[in-house]
Amino acid sequence: MKPAILMLLLCLPVPNGVAAETMYVQAQKAGVLAEAKSGAAAVTELARGASVSVLEKNGLWYKVQVENKQGFISRLFLSPNKPVGAAELAKANDVSLEKANRRRSSSFAATASTRGLQADERVRQGREMYQADFRALQKVEKYEIPADRLQLFRKQAGLE
Amino acid sequence: MNTLPRFFALLLAAALIGPACSTTPDPAEKDAMERERLAREVDDELLVGREIASRLLGRFQHYEKNRAAIEYVNLVGATLAAQNGRPELRYRFAILDSDDPNAFACPGGFIFVTKGLLKLVKNESELAGVLGHEIAHVNEKHMYSTIVPKREVSTSETFVRLLSRGKSEIGSNLAQIVDNGMKMLMESGYGKEKEHASDQAAALYTKSSGYDPMALLPVLERLKEASKSSKLSKTHPPFDERTASFQAFLKENDLKSTLSASRQQVMEARFLAVLKKEAL
Numbered sequence: 001m002k003p004a005i006l007m008l009l010l011c012l013p014v015p016n017g018v019a020a021e022t023m024y025v026q027a028q029k030a031g032v033l034a035e036a037k038s039g040a041a042a043v044t045e046l047a048r049g050a051s052v053s054v055l056e057k058n059g060l061w062y063k064v065q066v067e068n069k070q071g072f073i074s075r076l077f078l079s080p081n082k083p084v085g086a087a088e089l090a091k092a093n094d095v096s097l098e099k100a101n102r103r104r105s106s107s108f109a110a111t112a113s114t115r116g117l118q119a120d121e122r123v124r125q126g127r128e129m130y131q132a133d134f135r136a137l138q139k140v141e142k143y144e145i146p147a148d149r150l151q152l153f154r155k156q157a158g159l160e
Numbered sequence: 161m162n163t164l165p166r167f168f169a170l171l172l173a174a175a176l177i178g179p180a181c182s183t184t185p186d187p188a189e190k191d192a193m194e195r196e197r198l199a200r201e202v203d204d205e206l207l208v209g210r211e212i213a214s215r216l217l218g219r220f221q222h223y224e225k226n227r228a229a230i231e232y233v234n235l236v237g238a239t240l241a242a243q244n245g246r247p248e249l250r251y252r253f254a255i256l257d258s259d260d261p262n263a264f265a266c267p268g269g270f271i272f273v274t275k276g277l278l279k280l281v282k283n284e285s286e287l288a289g290v291l292g293h294e295i296a297h298v299n300e301k302h303m304y305s306t307i308v309p310k311r312e313v314s315t316s317e318t319f320v321r322l323l324s325r326g327k328s329e330i331g332s333n334l335a336q337i338v339d340n341g342m343k344m345l346m347e348s349g350y351g352k353e354k355e356h357a358s359d360q361a362a363a364l365y366t367k368s369s370g371y372d373p374m375a376l377l378p379v380l381e382r383l384k385e386a387s388k389s390s391k392l393s394k395t396h397p398p399f400d401e402r403t404a405s406f407q408a409f410l411k412e413n414d415l416k417s418t419l420s421a422s423r424q425q426v427m428e429a430r431f432l433a434v435l436k437k438e439a440l
Binding site: 026027028029030037038039040048060074076077079081082083084085086089090129130131132133134136137139140141143145149150153154156157158159160 | 191194195198199202210211213214215216217218219221222224230231234235238239242243244246247248249250252254270284296299300339342343346360361363364365367368369370371373412413414415416420423426427430
């Protein structure tokens with residue numbers, strides 16, 4: 001190798017080894033288990049947002065390291081994304097759900113009538129398989145369970 | 161070019177490129193970028209999910225008569241979603257006015273159970289098992305990743321999207337995507353592997369929420385009987401196979417019911433108070 005090329009390579013940054021994949025707990029809480037099965041004893045319990053280093057992936061179960069402990073956690077409770085709540089996600093971004101919802105909300109009347117009519121027409125013409133009901137959807141979206149009602153419901157039956 | 165000037169040119173290039181390559185983005189900046197990406201993805205998923213949910217509501221009609229039943233389904237669903245749901249989504253649960261026992265999940269967290277399904281389940285854990293199965297379809301994007309395949313985005317596309325402030329990439333494909341989603345729900349189904357995976361997820365979700373992880377088993381057995389006279393078998397793999405796979409998973413994972421008698425009593429009382437067959 002020519003000395004100039006060698007010098008160039010030496011000047012370029014060298015990665016500090018291959019890092020284990022970091023994933024974040026999405027569930028409110030999730031156990032890191034001694035074995036790769038749900039019935040196994042818990043080594044430790046993690047809360048939503050905790051990070052783990054993934055050492056091995058085997059189907060539903062990932063072998064992970066948390067601080068100085070190793071164990072298994074279901075991949076169902078992990079994601080490469082840091083958990084972000086729906087409200088926080090809407091607040092934090094220009095491209096937000098809130099903005100999208102406002103856009104949808106303001107165009108709701110037009111959508112419900114125009115698109116509904118178009119959908120009716122498309123159904124009649126055999127171009128649309130199913131007729132949409134945006135008014136029912138809006139009712140579903142508006143329905144809310146108060147937080148204290150949910151808390152009581154869970155507490156009564158000892159649910160997590 | 162002589163060797164010496166070329167050497168200095170390369171050295172200069174390395175000095176300029178090196179630090180640029182090794183610069184890691186500020187963690188707060190990286191988080192903000194990740195959130196923006198996630199917001200865009202969720203926005204697209206909701207766009208598709210709303211369209212499909214509105215068609216399911218159009219196909220079956222929204223059941224609104226029994227307010228207590230609606231609240232109960234929402235309470236059980238929200239209990240599971242709070243522990244096991246994707247934090248970036250708001251899950252919605254509703255009842256469809258159909259006597260065929262069935263349940264549906266749409267991208268973005270819209271989950272429906274039919275009146276017939278509510279008549280088929282015999283306790284709160286069984287309902288939780290069904291809702292957990294549907295939550296898994298949403299969490300694992302079983303429908304969304306099939307009808308909206310993930311594609312590599314080129315630099316120029318990213319730039320255009322940034323200029324358009326994250327405008328949806330679904331665009332003009334929406335009608336086709338929605339048709340494909342409805343076909344999946346009404347005709348083809350998710351396929352054997354995804355149904356089995358959702359059954360397994362339901363067991364882990366119910367367990368982590370404090371319900372009986374085995375509760376889906378008797379529901380599958382009852383659904384097998386019911387499928388003889390409904391369209392359920394068209395969209396779901398054979399129930400014998402599904403039951404056997406689920407039983408094997410429960411055994412492998414040492415999953416057993418750990419509900420105490422007192423907790424069972426509380427659940428039974430509220431289930432019977434709300435989901436009386438004659439009340440639906």
